[in-house]
Every structure is written in C-alpha cells, then in structure tokens.
Amino acid sequence: MIFFLTGILVSQRLASSIDAAAVRIVTDYSPSVVALATARYELQTIEDHVTDYVEGGGRPGERERIAAAQTQLDRALADYLKLPFIPGERELWGRVADDLAMFRKTVDRTLAAADSGDVAGARSLMKGDLRAAIDRASADLSADIELNGNASDADGRLIEHGRRVSLEAAVALALASVLLTALVALFVYRLGVRHDELQRRSTAVLEEANAELQAFASRLSHDILSPLASTQLALDAALSVERDEAIQRMLRRGTSGLERVSRIARALYEFAQAGAHSTPGESGDVRAVVGEVVEEYRPLADETGTALAAALPEPRAVACNEGLLTAALSNLVRNAITHMNGGSTKRVDIAVVDVGERVRIDVRDTGPGLPPGAEASVFEPFVRGADAKHPGLGLGLATVKRIVEAHGGAVGVESHPGAGCRFWMELPRAGRARP
Numbered sequence: 207m208i209f210f211l212t213g214i215l216v217s218q219r220l221a222s223s224i225d226a227a228a229v230r231i232v233t234d235y236s237p238s239v240v241a242l243a244t245a246r247y248e249l250q251t252i253e254d255h256v257t258d259y260v261e262g263g264g265r266p267g268e269r270e271r272i273a274a275a276q277t278q279l280d281r282a283l284a285d286y287l288k289l290p291f292i293p294g295e296r297e298l299w300g301r302v303a304d305d306l307a308m309f310r311k312t313v314d315r316t317l318a319a320a321d322s323g324d325v326a327g328a329r330s331l332m333k334g335d336l337r338a339a340i341d342r343a344s345a346d347l348s349a350d351i352e353l354n355g356n357a358s359d360a361d362g363r364l365i366e367h368g369r370r371v372s373l374e375a376a377v378a379l380a381l382a383s384v385l386l387t388a389l390v391a392l393f394v395y396r397l398g399v400r401h402d403e404l405q406r407r408s409t410a411v412l413e414e415a416n417a418e419l420q421a422f423a424s425r426l427s428h429d430i431l432s433p434l435a436s437t438q439l440a441l442d443a444a445l446s447v448e449r450d451e452a453i454q455r456m457l458r459r460g461t462s463g464l465e466r467v468s469r470i471a472r473a474l475y476e477f478a479q480a481g482a483h484s485t486p487g488e489s490g491d492v493r494a495v496v497g498e499v500v501e502e503y504r505p506l507a508d509e510t511g512t513a514l515a516a517a518l519p520e521p522r523a524v525a526c527n528e529g530l531l532t533a534a535l536s537n538l539v540r541n542a543i544t545h546m547n548g549g550s551t552k553r554v555d556i557a558v559v560d561v562g563e564r565v566r567i568d569v570r571d572t573g574p575g576l577p578p579g580a581e582a583s584v585f586e587p588f589v590r591g592a593d594a595k596h597p598g599l600g601l602g603l604a605t606v607k608r609i610v611e612a613h614g615g616a617v618g619v620e621s622h623p624g625a626g627c628r629f630w631m632e633l634p635r636a637g638r639a640r641p
Contacts, residue, residue: 224368227361234289235358239351241286246347248279249309249340256313256336260320260328272317276310292357298350305343312336488613489636490528492558492565493521499535500556503543507554512543516556523636524565526613531633534609535567537602538629542571564615564632576621585617606631 252275259268283306291299312335319328442461500516507514524531535556542554557568576584587604607617615633 221368224365227364227368231358231361234292235354235361238286238289238354239358241282241289242347242351242354244282245279245286246344246351248275248282249343249347251275252279252313253332253336253340256316257332259317260325260332263325264320269317272313292354295350295353298346298353302343302346302350305339305346309336309339309343312339485527488525488527489523490526490531491521491523492531492567493519495528495531495535496556496558496567498532499539502536503539506540507543510543510546510552512546512552512554514539514543514554514556517558519558522558522560522565524613524633525636526609526615526633530609530613534606534631535569537606538567538569538631541602542569542573542627542629546571546573561632564634566630566632568628568630570626570628572626575623575625575627576619578623581619581621584619603629 252272255268255272255275259265259272262268312331316328316331316336319325319331496516496518500514504514526534539554539556546552546554551572553572555568555570557570559566559568585603585607603617610617610631610633613633615631617629617631619630620628
C-alpha cells in the first residue's frame with residue numbers, strides 16, 4: 207500500500223510538471239516565436255515597399271502595400287503582447303519597442319522626402335537611418351525569438367527528463383512492490399507454520415488433558431461407589447427400625463437420591479472404562495429420567511426462585527442407559543438454573559418431542575442467553591463464560607456432548623441474548639441402528 211501510494215504521488219507530481227511544461231510550450235513560447243518572426247518579416251516587407259516607392263517615383267499602389275504591411279506588423283505585435291513574459295523578456299521587449307518606434311519615424315521621414323521630390327534625400331535615409339533601424343529591430347526581435355526558443359528547449363528537456371524519471375520510478379516501485387510482496391508472503395508462510403505448530407501442540411495438550419480427566423473420572427466414579435454402598439446400607443438399616451413417618455419419608459428420599467447418584471456414578475465409570483463409547487443394546491426410559499431430574503433439582507430451583515416444569519412424555523426408550531442419560535440431562539437443567547441471574551421471570555421448561563427416528567429433549571430457560579458468537583464453542587471442554595460466577599472446570603456441557611454423540615445423537619443450542627436459551631439433545635430410539 208505504501209509503495210502504491212508513493213507511486214501515485216510520484217506519478218502525479220511528474221505528470222503535473224510535464225503537463226505544465228507542455229502547456230508553456232504550446233500556449234506561450236511557440237506563439238511568441240511565431241508572432242516575433244512575423245513582425246521581423248513584416249519589417250523586411252515594409253523596407254522593400256518603401257524602396258519600391260522611392261525608386262518608382264511615388265506610385266500610389268506602393269503606399270497601400272506599405273500600409274498593409276504596417277497593419278500586419280501591428281497585428282503580430284498585438285498577438286505577442288497578449289502572451290505572458292518569461293524571465294528577461296520584458297527588458298528585451300523594451301529595446302524592441304524603442305527600435306520599432308525609431309523605425310516608424312524613419313519610414314515616415316523617408317516617405318515624406320520622396321513625396322516632396324527629394325529622391326536623393328529619401329535614398330540617403332533608406333541606406334542610412336532606415337537600414338540601421340531595421341537591423342537593430344531585427345537583431346532584438348531575433349534575440350527575443352532565441353530567448354523563447356531556449357525556454358521551449360529547456361521545457362522540452364524537462365518533459366524528456368520527467369518521462370525518463372517517471373519510467374525509472376515506475377520500474378523501481380514495481381521491483382520494490384514485488385520484493386515487499388515476497389517478504390510478506392514469506393512472513394505469512396512462517397506465521398502459518400508457527401500457527402499450525404501451536405495448534406498441534408494445543409491439540410496434543412488438550413488430548414492429554416482429556417485422557418487424564420477421563421482416567422480421573424473413572425477413578426473418581428469407582429471411589430465414590432464404595433462409600434455410596436456403605437451409606438445405602440446404613441440408610442436401609444435405619445429405615446427398617448424407624449417408626450416415625452416423617453423420618454421414614456426423609457430416609458426414603460435419601461435412599462432414592464443415593465440410588466440415583468449410584469446409578470449415575472456407575473454409568474459414568476463404565477462409560478469411562480469403555481473409552482467413552484456406548485455399549486450395544488443400551489436402553490433408557492426418557493419419561494423416568496425426566497421425572498427423576500425434576501424431582502432432584504426442584505429444591506435448587508425453589509431456592510433460586512426458578513419455576514421448574516416438565517411435560518412428561520409417554521414412556522419411550524432411547525439408545526442410552528438411564529445413568530448416562532440422567533447425567534446429561536442433569537447437566538443441562540443445573541446449568542439453566544444456576545445461570546438464571548437476576549431476571550424478573552425465572553423459568554426452566556423441559557420438553558420431549560419425537561424427531562423422526564430420534565427423541566429430542568429440550569431444556570428452555572428465561573436467563574440472559576449466551577454472548578453473541580458463543581454458540582459454536584459452548585460445548586467445547588474448558589469453555590466458560592466470561593462472567594461465570596459458579597465454580598467449575600467448564601466440562602459440564604462438554605460431558606453432555608461426549609455422552610450424546612457417543613450414542614449416535616447430537617446436541618445444540620439456540621440463544622437469544624436477553625431472552626434465554628434452548629439447549630437440546632437428540633438420541634436414537636432404542637433398537638434403532640445408529641448412523
């Protein structure tokens with residue numbers, strides 16, 4: 207861009223100087239030379255006609271020719287005086303004007319002598335004063351012509367020099383542009399190589415982190431199962447001896463929660479052990495999972511002032527075990543409730559719809575929505591919102607995506623900033639061949 211602009215500026219400057227020189231030649235120097243040459247010619251013509259008049263005894267026709275030549279002389283001088291003077295020309299014109307004034311007086315004296323019959327005096331004036339006046343005027347006119355000719359030659363050389371410089375500048379700028387383009391291309395190439403290398407390193411780091419997290423999740427799930435089993439036995443023992451109805455209800459709720467956590471932990475453990483791949487023949491009841499998730503998160507929703515509702519579907523099974531399905535849906539519901547923020551209307555709705563050979567589970571909320579452009583990365587590992595206020599690693603939605611896609615399904619989100627989000631996941635119906 208710099209070379210391009212420099213080229214334009216140089217070209218414009220050179221073109222301007224060339225145009226100005228050409229204009230001076232066409233509109234000043236050349237017309238001045240023509241007018242001055244015409245004036246010098248008419249001086250010689252007047253001298254010839256005066257000579258013929260004196261030698262011819264004062265013939266009337268010669269006086270008319272003299273008058274016509276003087277008119278042509280005056281017209282040429284008038285054309286010349288319309289043009290601008292160049293340096294040194296005004297002083298030169300002063301001498302020419304004095305010469306012409308003397309020439310006119312000498313012509314009048316010569317014609318007067320001839321008219322009075324003094325042919326000898328007229329001849330003497332012609333050979334002496336008239337010839338001297340014409341020589342001086344012709345010499346000064348020639349000097350003026352030469353001055354304009356030299357100025358025209360100088361501008362001609364300026365035009366030639368400008369064209370040569372313009373060509374050289376164009377070639378130099380073209381070479382500089384090619385060199386700069388090559389340097390930029392080399393820089394971009396090296397930058398691309400560097401970017402690819404950084405991308406490969408970043409991918410390797412993420413893959414290593416994912417593998418470590420997968421191993422960690424597997425170990426964590428395994429370590430959770432043992433204490434859960436002990437806690438379950440303790441609750442069952444307490445329930446068998448407790449007679450108070452209210453305490454029995456709390457114990458049963460706790461037992462139900464432990465069973466759900468155990469099921470999720472066992473499913474995640476098995477999923478991790480299988481390399482995050484599904485097991486053939488898996489099946490889970492969507493209606494049962496939706497009901498359990500609503501029951502589990504009702505206290506959290508009430509605590510945050512959020513209305514949690516679900517349109518329970520007819521019983522239908524999808525190709526995913528209930529533990530993993532519960533884990534995935536729990537992530538979506540918990541995410542919706544905890545990111546509700548301070549809106550006037552807080553609501554989370556769960557809906558189940560059939561989409562061809564798949565079953566779609568929608569989780570809609572009335573929260574603030576996602577930042578513009580965040581939809582493409584929200585399901586990626588370690589991605590968290592810039593204003594995230596809740597603890598976490600940014601793996602919840604990534605876990606949902608991993609579970610659903612491993613079972614032949616798909617996930618997605620529609621966000622309307624200021625008006626909430628709709629997260630959804632689709633899973634094949636149980637017994638349907640996965641693509």
